[in-house]
Amino acid sequence: MRPPGRTSAVVAVLTALFLLLTAGPVAAAEAGFACLVGRAARPPVPGVILDVRGPGVAYTGAAGAFRLGGRDLRPTDAFRAASVTKTFTAATVLKLAEQGKLRLDDPISKYLDPSLVGRVHVLGGRSYGARITVRELLDHTAGLYDYAADERWIAEVAAHPRRTWTPERLVDWALAHGRPYFRPGRGYHYSDTGYILAGYVIEKVSGLPLHRAYRTLLLDPLGLRGTYLEHWERHRGAPLSHPYLGSVDTRNWNPTFDTFAGGGLVSTAADLTTFFRALFEGGVFRDPATLRAMLTATPQSKGTYGLGIQRLTSGDEVLWFHPGAWGAVAAYAPARRISVVATVNQAQDEGALAALLRDAYAMALGRSVPGCG
Template identity: 50%
Template sequence: MQMLHRNIHRLSGTSLLVWALLGTSGTATAQSPAAELQRVLAAEVAANPSLPGELLHVHAPAQGVDTTLAAGVFDRVSGRPLQPRHGFRVASVTKTFVAAAILRLHEQGRIGLDDAIARHLCPEQAALLRGDGYAVDSITVRHLLTHTSGIHDYATDERYYAAVFADPARRWTPLEQVRSAMQGGEPHFRPGTGYHYSDTGYVLLGAILERLTGQPLARALRTVLHFDRLGLDDTYLESLEPAPPGAAERSHTYFGEIDTSAWDPSFDLYGGGGLVSSARDLARFYRALLRGQVFDRPETLRTMLTVPPTSVDSPGGPYAIGIQRATIGGEECWGHTGFWGTVVYHCAGPDVTIVRHTNQAQPDGSFIYRHLFDQIAGVLGMGG
């Protein structure tokens, strides 16, 4: 989605405003970790004029911290303060959910990770890929999960995003997005021989989930991953299912100065993105996932965290199956980033989970969070 952000600056053409209204959760004293985290968060919003608002959730039981904090505004027009309870579009963080669902079906013997995708795609999708030179009998499910298929990414195609900007209300289909990817030309490489991040691969995985379960994607994710059992009360696939009763209100999302909140979410929806969630829900999911509470067998989590040799040096950190490794405060952590400034990491050693979200598109979201997370690690005494 980096191409999209470059288009933003051509279209908006005006400077961004600074917003730094504060919102807090709880009654922390000035000496508490929560109060220090609020100070760090407010300072980041004040120092970054492009950020209307930002949310931060930190769960660190050993330090007695379990808090969601907010700084800035919900939207620029009303200037209403962003609140800890607000929800947001998580963009590519959705990929971890899709990958976990595929792995759950793998545990149940319903799909093999080394199955050729030709076995599981609908004939129309398979024909479209074949027609553009993709060896669907050689590309495996694992290749899609690890971005090692060589398939082009529709989310970096300028023609696709020109069409999105030209008609923000358009309802896109998964097949149209795969077709857009095919405009990119020949495959990047032979399957399994390189790394190229591809939303297209996860759109195909979403379609595979639907075919294997016989359910629409939203229902498949909800039932296969047991959202109810995990306590994911604010999490839903936008426009493909209703928001759960009492779910958090979704904050506005901006491309530069353009408010995209009313845009049809289908431009980033069918597996590569699309979930709406809250900071607390994301923390619950990633902590449960990385503590082995989502899968039936420990080896499934080990499989998920295995990084292919081709992906060790991928941008943003080594990429495994729908999840990425990072070092925070000297600790090994696993998580994912999303285009709307969403970043989630769980560090198993100290049992720390950090969720950060902004309501501004960030093309370099994989890297911009690191200074903030290092400060959080310092507050929590990680690596000390």
């Protein structure tokens, strides 16, 4: 689930930060990061986890509660990564491309059922589904209606929190309640619907269920033992902290409304840090051209979105990141080799996550942060 406005809020705060960058990173005091975490863990935010790594920087910490009224949150506790999953999905597709099992510019009709392809994109009485490419699913230029941005769907999930949503049911909901935004390749619109289709492509090409494809191609090779696709795999590793939607504890909601390719991974700060740093430092792809393809942001998105990852630039500064609706974010600045991973475990507090990311990144650069040194 992706409450409207979250991505724009994160971008707005980071843009303000980028206008104030200094020349380079210096050693940052652990007490300063601990101050940031403690300050962020205030109502309506139940708990905060922060991991920051880079030259002269190595911090991981937590503040607040595992659940309201419960024990303290620990830095090792797991949380729902939500749309940060899209970066894993895109990386999985790119790994399959490296193996020669697919091409990014193949039409999805090469891999998906013709009846599905024929109905996912109908505009003006004409089907454009066969024109959609794998790449367009990953960079959100396919034009597919996004069920997760529809307030009616969000209300439906909240009204029936124990309902099981199959990927097929989510696609059907999108087709019944909306129409494509534009012809394939003609624009940019974020779409969880497109990522469900990307999940189908992964399953078809790999011959594995999505969760096993993640595990085989990414999770096991990187040693991400605390990461798993919720509902599709058993819980493993650290206990899952309680994510909130406003004042509602959603820990026991049926997670299937957000557990297939566009979201659904449960992870830890350590695992997300390992993944993002490996992604940019040669630990995921064997060919540097594969990462370059992932980081090629589309002109349709005005240069802000590549394949499963977002870009923010200011002058020569570049930050790659992806936020998730349950208050998670993972980010990496290649030129400075700084990574920031955080969760605030609150789906409706856009400002808390964005401010934490902004201030943690500024502190990693050696800048002072008001109130925390």
